Amino acid sequence: MTAVRLPDGTLHTLGGKTAPAPGAGPLASRTVYSAAHVVADPLADNGPGRPAVLDWDATLAFRRHLWSHGLGVAEAMDTAQRGMGLDWAATRELIERSSAEARAHGGLIACGAGTDQLTGASTLDDVIAAYEEQLAVVDAAGAVPILMCSRALASVARGPEDYLTVYDRLLAQVTRPVILHWLGPMFDPALTGYWGSADLGTAAGTLLELIAAHASKVDGVKISLLDAGREIAFRRRLPAGVRCYTGDDFNYPELIEGDEHGYSHALLGIFDPLAAHASAAVRELDAGNATGFRAILDPTVPLARHTFAAPTFNYKTGVVFLAWLAGHQDAFRMVGGLENARDIPYLARLFVLADEAGLYPDPEAAAAKMRALLTVAGVAR
Secondary structure (H helix, E strand, O other): OOEEEOOOOOEEEOOOOOOOOOOOOOOOOOOEEEEOOOOEOOOOOOOOOOOOOEOHHHHHHHHHHHHHOOOEEEEOOHHHOEOOOEOHHHHHHHHHHHHHHHHHHOOOEEEEEOOOOOOOOOOHHHHHHHHHHHHHHHHHHOOEEEEOOOHHHHHHOOOHHHHHHHHHHHHOOOOOOEEEEEEOOOOOHHHOOHHHOOOHHHHHHHHHHHHHHOHHHEEEEEEEOOOHHHHHHHHOOOOOOOEEEEOOOOOHHHHHHOEOOEOOEEEEOOOOOOHHHHHHHHHHHHOOOHHHHHHHHHHHHHHHHHHOOOOHHHHHHHHHHHHHHOOOOOOOOOHHHHHHOOOHHHHHHHHHHHHHHOOOOOHHHHHHHHHHHHHHOOOOO
16 A cells, blocks of 8 residues: 655555545535635745635636535635635635536535625724625625625624624625624634624624524524534524524534434535535435434544644645645645645644545545655655
8 A cells, every 4th residue: 555654754554545426416404515715826926915816727626526516615715715815806706607607517506795805994884885795796696695704894893783783784685595604713813702792602692683683584604613512502592494504613523413403504614625525424314324424424523623723714724735635636825825824744644634534536646745745845755
């Protein structure tokens, strides 16, 4: 079997386990979105602070890969480097291109609408206008809108009432039900105190108040707090017909499986590299086999927890690294130069965990790429 000498001097022999093949037909028992990464043009100037230049062929091909497994695409989310290298001009084009691709291939798509085109916001009206501009783009593209958390709103809001004012205005005018978004500060420190309080229980109460007032306009809410207990308590208080989409990349198997009171659907960044596993696992749930579901997903948790290790917001580097190893793109490059946001020992551990989880369609090719990276990094083989 193929082996790779790691930075700590140990020799890792690849196990040869590969990812499940795509299943037939859509998923039935859960709605599952993967928040998808973008593929940078490796020959463009994609350094820090530069306008993002994407490899559109590879970016759209990856979305077709997700749809082939029956997953929906959550487009232009933080996994696509919103606020971390992907500017609004590139985001707008991404929403338009991916939505057109979804129509052509019958794929499910939801797109993030935020306020990141603002260079500064001084009033709630500024925030509302920015949201309205982006919602118009998503609406014209025909996608389900995801109302992303707004750094601008977090910076100007004085308390829960300001959040309710902004979201009341937006939900009053949307043309289709939206997915709301609660991204915890571990994913973005600028969102600390979102929904008007640093106390998560109080913040949850404000969000639930908003949903109760606009239940017909809310498809669901994505919860990304990395706290299974809080998510379970939250979903049990949702109005009937409003979905809870787990964004918990640490505890997703138990949350998606659920309990006697209900379950979470999924909108997860970790399902970008784990699309095949997620699809195969949910198909087991579709067949009533919860044990088979957990048998597929539980072994992927160590990989997910390492990918999202602190600082959690740099998980995008791990996601793109795994896409490169799995053959979904030709280069390990990212917009904003974020391929350098994680160190070599982190990437080496990710390589091993991905092999143990059976991520690589071609383990030999993945090993060759890892050796090349370690050689460039100065690791003796």
